[in-house]
Amino acid sequence: MRKPVSMIAAGFALVLSACGTSGGTSGSPPASTPITIGVSVSLSGDFSGDGKALQQGYDLWAQDVNAKGGLLGHKVTMKYVDDASSTQQVVTNYQALITQDKVALVFGPFSSLLTIPASAVTDRYGYAFPEPAGGGPAVFKLGLHSIFFVQPAAVEDNLVSYTKWLLSLPSADRPKTAAYATQDDPFTQPQVDKAKGLLEAGGVTTASYKVYPAETPTWDTLAQQVVNSKADVVVLGTQEPDGVAFVKAFQRQHYNPKSIVETTGPDQGKDFADKVGAANTEGILVPSGWWSSAKATDNDKFVREFIAKYGGAAGDISADAAEAYSVGEVVDQAATKANSIDNKKLIDALHSGTFQTIQGPIAFDSVGRPNGQSFLVQWQHGQTVPVYPTNIAVAKPEYPKPNWP
Amino acid sequence: MQLVLEAVVLGVLTGGVYALMASGLTLIFGVMRIINVGHGALVILGAYLSFALFRSLHIDPFLTLLVTVPAMFALGVVIQFVFIRPLKMDREALSVLVTYALALGIEGALGYLFTTNYVELRGWYETASFPVFGFYITWVYVFGFVLALVVLGLLFLILYRTPFGGAVRATMLNRTAAQLIGVDVDRVSALAFGVGMATAAAGGVVFGITNAFNPGSHYDLISRLLTIIVLGGLGSLRGAVIAALMMLVTTEVAAVLISPVWASFVFFVILVGVLIVRPQGLYGVRVRERI
Structure with a gap:
């Protein structure tokens, strides 16, 4: 039987043009046990440029935190999975990172578009979801207590x-x-x-x-x-x-x-x-x-290390990378404050006080919205x-x- | 009113370039009965080849075609030989999988070689413009349209005025009958795939000058190109040209008169309307199928 070819082609065109129970928190592993942090990044598709920059920022933070003995004593390994800038794939990725890879923590993807569907999964499993790039009003309208937008001001x-x-x-x-x-x-x-x-x-x-x-x-x-x-x-x-x-x-x-x-x-x-x-x-x-010559805590160190690791000049550094790095900084300080990397304790710690980052001081309200100004x-x-x-x-x-x- | 006029002019000029990009896709379908969903990635590959020459040797993007068109033709012949020719059964469905895999492979390789940052081809004509009826037309759109006319004209000449073109059309009409009268359909298919990729190289250079692109840009592109050849009629070169012009003019005018958000929707309404009346598309041939 012949296949209706025009239907296959039209269907494919449509699919391409269309592109959008409680679980326990992971307990805190014993100190000195290495941990994995899972991230879905856009290494292909519309956000691939930004995704790559996020990965650079996360990697640099992991390098820094490991150099000073790890996150509360745990050596950190980053695990990245590509979401192809797809709102469906990002959900699958976090589901797999949490349930199959059993990562200790998760960090956020690029854009509000991907953060919104991803946050439903991470919240369901009780994970803290600090994220560098999802700050649209729709993110905060979710009313989730586990999401934290790590930039000085809400996107709007x-x-x-x-x-x-x-x-x-x-x-x-x-x-x-x-x-x-x-x-x-x-x-x-x-x-x-x-x-x-x-x-x-x-x-x-x-x-x-x-x-x-x-x-x-x-x-x-x-x-x-x-x-x-x-x-x-x-x-x-x-x-x-x-x-x-x-x-x-x-x-x-x-x-x-x-x-x-x-x-x-x-x-x-x-x-x-x-x-x-x-x-x-x-x-x-x-x-x-964020900008490269700002007088924020450790920003000059970040810029120096970024250039040493990836080359280029200060003016070439994408703000995406700095925002991703800040996610790590905030989690590091929250873990120290909570004396734990248990997600529930991290969520509580992240909701209290102000965190010093290379973007300046950041504090969060009850739905993870920052209170500063761009x-x-x-x-x-x-x-x-x-x-x-x-x-x-x-x-x-x-x-x-x-x-x- | 002036905005509508400009939208029509711009729609025609860019429609020509989309016709150029879609021509290879419809030709490949016509000859091989395969749906090459990797065609968008091949256009982007063409744009990157031009970008590599432009960046390293500072050659004008249009002049890079002297290198990229033959290179893409040769690559097309190789791809057809390695990936398409082995498909002997259920070609239409399997070709979607194979060429999609090809697209992902090209995207991955380009991402590795050029990173995933957006790049753009540059030339004096990208911002230089001349006044017409109170607005300015940019030279790059004119040059792109002229290039499309020249390449499509050559394609029509090859198809209708050469023995090879006769063999191609015979294969398009009836592959088995063409074989029976002595046409080497494997050779015709390889060369047609090469020609399709050569047009992708030509389309890619204009796409690369008028759009910032990265390895992932092929997704949007292939969805538009597939829509064009479905509207025009699968395998019809003339249909691809008319459908490309219709698509671009419709979306540009709808963007002005209604809203940019509804522009694509308006075109899809037209597409569905045409397919209800003519399921084979504007210029497609209705195939009697035995079930």
Whole structure:
């Protein structure tokens, strides 16, 4: 019998385009027993760049903690499994790490998209789930007591610094209109929506607001809608590929807004500059919870060790790696505080007090939301420099952004 | 209105490039009756080959085609010989598994060699543009469209004006009958796979200039390319061209008139509508099947 070929092909196309009981906690093993920490990382698919950076950060932390005798005396081995950026695979991975590999602890994957389904599994088995990259509002709406977002601020607050800065400008310079475009992603959209609300409340009229899917064949039509709005400032909820594409599309259309901020992309250092051209980065802004020259605890040591281990320069280090490293730091301090690596005791310890990390001090509320604030970083003369708020700024914000060269 | 006009222009220009990428896929299906779900990975492989030459020798991305097209053709012949030819039974279903494995292998190898960070091919034409009706058209889209026209034109010439093309079309019409009249279908299949990969190399270079890509970029791409050839009619080159233009113009216009979030959905509604009326696709041949 012949197979209905068009059905096989159409089915495959659809599958590809569609891509989203109580258990006991692991007890604390005897001191000096080696332990394994399990992580699902995206080594392929949409988040593969970020996944790789997470792995680097985790590996560097494991190296450091083992150098000082291990996590409360336990030598640490990291076990990674690739989730291909898939919301289904990430669930399977944590299930397997916990039930088959019987890892002592688990650390989080990349993105809110993957953290949300993964957290259902880790919570069911009573594991603490410190995670570096899932800070969208949907994560905290789960109301889980076992999840901890290890960044200074919740994702939706990332652009708050940007809005405060814009609204603090003298009224003559303050923008009158803003255009917004964002991926329909739990990481990007809440940031843009919150910024939109704050700017509207501050008197900045919305000239355009567009939400788009990550799988968009061309970005130009979308960018053109922003261009046609002739807005004074542009707020973009991007990941790296669309972050690059928007910059190029604005150049093509000779559109020079007074300010451009992107949620992700400009934070990728040399990687971003290589793609858009170093001269075209001038004035572009990105919110950040970490940057390489910050005066946070052990940050200089992290930067030094990272360069020694992986090469490159300080400006090339992805914030993803720093966030992953911070997950380890927080767990290390919580284990010391609890004097145990038992997950239940770790969860209790993580909910009390403040933890010093290379991103600065971090504390968590009852659903794992951090209580700090992101800052604003700007590309100036080929470097990324923190420019707001003033207490951490090393340069003044450049405004208006210069025209494309 | 101006936005709609621009969406149409951009849809046509990028549709040409998608037609180029889909042409190899539909040709391979037509000749071998296999669904090459690794075609997206092969396009990305082509883009990476261009990227390697661009990065190490600073060659203009379009000029790298002088190297990548023959290289991908040769690789295609080898892949067909090693992976596809041994499939003697249940080719359509098994080919999905084999070519998917091929895609995963290519993705893994590219990730190892180039890391999984996004990269992009660069040239002066990626941001240089010229004004038309109050908006700017970027040169790279024009060059990509011209490249697609040239390659597709050559493909049509080969298929309809050469003895090899005759053998290809005979094999597409009826593999067994073609064998009976003396066509070496194994040789035709190997060369057709090579030609399909050569078009993937050409499509890959334009994709790589207009999109940041990484080894995992093939998933989105293959889902679009499969959709195009299903709409156009499996095995129909003309159908692939028309369907690619329809897809890109529809999604671009829907993004303007409705919302970018609904753009793909609108296209899929059209796809389903066409398949209800014409299950074989726009230009596909209805096959009488014995059960």
